[in-house]
Amino acid sequence: MNNPFENGDRSDDKLPADLRRITGPQLLTLGMSHLAYVKSVMHDGELVVAIHAADGTPMAVAEDEESALDAILEHEMIPTLLQ
Template identity: 60%
Template sequence: MSEDKNSFLTRAESLSTRAREMSGQELLMLGVSQVAYCRTVMQDGTEMVAIHAADGTPMAIAEDEASALNAILEHEMVPALLQ
């Protein structure tokens, strides 16, 4: 793995850890350009995965969770897990 990718993953893991302890308002203040989350949706009768910015703005739709996660990481964003 390249050093740039290692550095990015380290930053992402750190931010992801901090994000788990943040309130909804704090996540919004973190910035929509840094954090994204996924939600399962139905589109034309097919289950898909919608990608949303931290403020809930829809950004994209992927065929599955793995594709959604890859898209988030490719755009140098941090995926947030919803509970």
């Protein structure tokens, strides 16, 4: 499996001390580096499980859902469900 987290933290903006003063771009990235979801996809003619960041950015491919969820948890991220 590819290393899904080789780029580290995705959030470039630091949050303000007073969250009532959060900017739009800061709000958009809030939690981005902590949430991930999995989705079955075709890759090279094979059904695999892709790991995506909260904004939909692909991060890695795993052989199965269990391996994908293990990778998310191993990197201290929170797996989320798609609705």
